[in-house]
Amino acid sequence: MTERLPLCPISRTAMILGSRWTAQIIRELLDHGPRRFQDFSDALEGIAPTMLSNRLKMLEESGVVERQIYETHPPRAEYKLTDKGRKMSGIIGAMRDWGAKYG
Amino acid sequence: MTERLPLCPISRTAMILGSRWTAQIIRELLDHGPRRFQDFSDALEGIAPTMLSNRLKMLEESGVVERQIYETHPPRAEYKLTDKGRKMSGIIGAMRDWGAKYG
Numbered sequence: 426m427t428e429r430l431p432l433c434p435i436s437r438t439a440m441i442l443g444s445r446w447t448a449q450i451i452r453e454l455l456d457h458g459p460r461r462f463q464d465f466s467d468a469l470e471g472i473a474p475t476m477l478s479n480r481l482k483m484l485e486e487s488g489v490v491e492r493q494i495y496e497t498h499p500p501r502a503e504y505k506l507t508d509k510g511r512k513m514s515g516i517i518g519a520m521r522d523w524g525a526k527y528g
Numbered sequence: 529m530t531e532r533l534p535l536c537p538i539s540r541t542a543m544i545l546g547s548r549w550t551a552q553i554i555r556e557l558l559d560h561g562p563r564r565f566q567d568f569s570d571a572l573e574g575i576a577p578t579m580l581s582n583r584l585k586m587l588e589e590s591g592v593v594e595r596q597i598y599e600t601h602p603p604r605a606e607y608k609l610t611d612k613g614r615k616m617s618g619i620i621g622a623m624r625d626w627g628a629k630y631g
Contacts, residue, residue, distance in 0.1 A: 434627025435620065439551040441631075442623070448542040488630075509630045516626055517538060519619040520545070524537025527591075527612045528544075 438516070441487050446472055446480050451489065451510065452517050459493070459505040489513065541619070544590050549575055549583050551623060554592065554609070558617050562596070562608040592616065 442448050446469060453460055453468055460468075465477055481504060484490035489510035494502050506513075545551050549572060556563055556571055563571075568580055584607060587593035592613035597605050609616075 433552070434624045434631050435551050435555050436627070437631030438623040438627035439545065439548070442542065443546050443548055443551070445542070445546055448538050448546070449536070452538050512630060513626060516619060516622040519622045520541040521537050523616060523619055524539070524541035527615060528537050528540030 441484070441489060442516070444480065444483065446476065447484060448517060448520060450477075450480055450484060451506070451513055452521075454490065454504065454506045454510070455514050455517060459503040461501070461503050465504075484510070544587070544592060545619070547583065547586065549579065550587060551620060553580075553583055553587060554613065554616055555620050555624075557593070557607065557609045557613070558620060562606045564604070564606050568607075587613070 449469055450465060453465060457464075462477065462481075465481075466472065466474065469477070481490060481492070485492055488507055490504050491507050492502050492504055494500060552572055553568060556568060560567075565580065565584070568584075569575065569577065572580070584593060584595070588595055591610055593607050594610050595605050595607055597603060
């Protein structure tokens with residue numbers, strides 16, 4: 426293998442999935458479509474609001490999730506997967522299968 | 529670790545892959561078979577010995593990797609995937625594909 430490790434595809438993917446809660450946030454969006462902040466709070470038992478906010482921002486910066494304002498008075502936002510994010514379904518599915526059998 | 533055991537299969541898998549370097553360590557073992565500590569040090573550019581030691585211990589405790597003594601004078605150990613660990617190839621492959629395309 427000639428590629429330098431920090432640039433290897435697995436490292437790049439691991440950098441996104443390698444933070445606690447990110448895989449579960451993506452799973453929520455894959456299973457249920459666009460979600461509001463409160464939906465994640467309700468579904469991901471034990472996640473603190475500051476942690477959730479931090480993770481959503483990180484996923485936005487990685488181009489996996491996008492934030493959309495769907496109402497302006499009062500302003501309401503929802504989060505959805507980008508095309509790049511939807512393409513993570515194979516990884517999340519493989520994680521789910523492995524975890525169900527061996528985790 | 530006093531953290532509550534996450535109950536969903538994706539969380540359990542993410543706890544293993546969700547630490548920096550673990551996915552790359554598993555990839556090394558999938559690609560090359562049993563490896564010695566030094567082999568990982570050489571292949572994973574930038575990993576500190578204490579970090580590598582910590583990650584290998586974590587993967588052993590998770591039942592993904594096992595340590596085997598293959599020579600007693602002087603003692604030499606190598607690390608190999610358990611059956612449970614080999615079954616992670618689907619996840620690692622999906623991570624590699626996604627990272628190559630979108631990462």
